[in-house]
Amino acid sequence: MNPWSTALAVVLLAAVSFALVARLGAERPWLQPWAIVRARVQLASLSVFRAGIITEPALVAAFLLVMVIAATWVVGTRLELARRRLPVIALVVAGAAAAPPGSSSGLPSPYRGRP
Template structure:
């Protein structure tokens, strides 16, 4: 890719994105341009340090922990209404939900435990867990608010907070799993996943690249399911309910 033309394309795309978001008066229209700037800077730094990271499992593990910490901070930033006390629970959710599927992949021998595979798989799965946590948190908050009357009725009948909030929690979990599910079922028909395309462009056999992509997609699905499970356990029995959404 020509770097100058690539930069021009990025600037134009960011400008169009900002114009649309600002024109529609959506929430914080500067977030998308700032995200693009951060991506440029972070990928630039990553390209400088990656050479050392992918040669040592210890550095790879440390880098993955940094990824987990950043994912937790990002998810919590989107879920501030859960309060500061939610930070340890969000961190545990992302860490466990990412560690389990990644461990299965390498313990089973599906991929060799070498730094480059660990970094690639771990980074993708951590990102998927972060997204699922954010979606689950937002959907759960909205579902609890919309179902306030129903939940209070169940509580009045003697149900525990977890029992009373079970159906709204299930709806939130289903919503959180939509992106990973749709990405998996439309792979090759609607989307060409980055792991597959990158492996092919790097010269890997197409069949090997497809096998790697399937493992990645299923690991992300598993991570999303574990994320919703843990989120439901930690936050699905609220002591207080958010205000109901106005109907007028």
């Protein structure tokens, strides 16, 4: 997918999101399109960053640790969990990250049937 078609898809998704949320009468309908654009920028910058570290196993491990900590913090904050519950959340996030794709979803996995 080239950058222009990606940009067009993001703009279209943001416009449709804004229209639907505004039609539903949400108090701040611009938050959904803003989240879509922000997520796209974050994912693009993350992919550029990952391309630079993917060749070093130690950097990959450090990156995964940072991602688990960030995901745990987001879940704990959004669910307003007590800090004592964060290690359990971190274990769940790390376990999900370690699971091969499709292993628990019932979807075909590229890893099935390989030794």
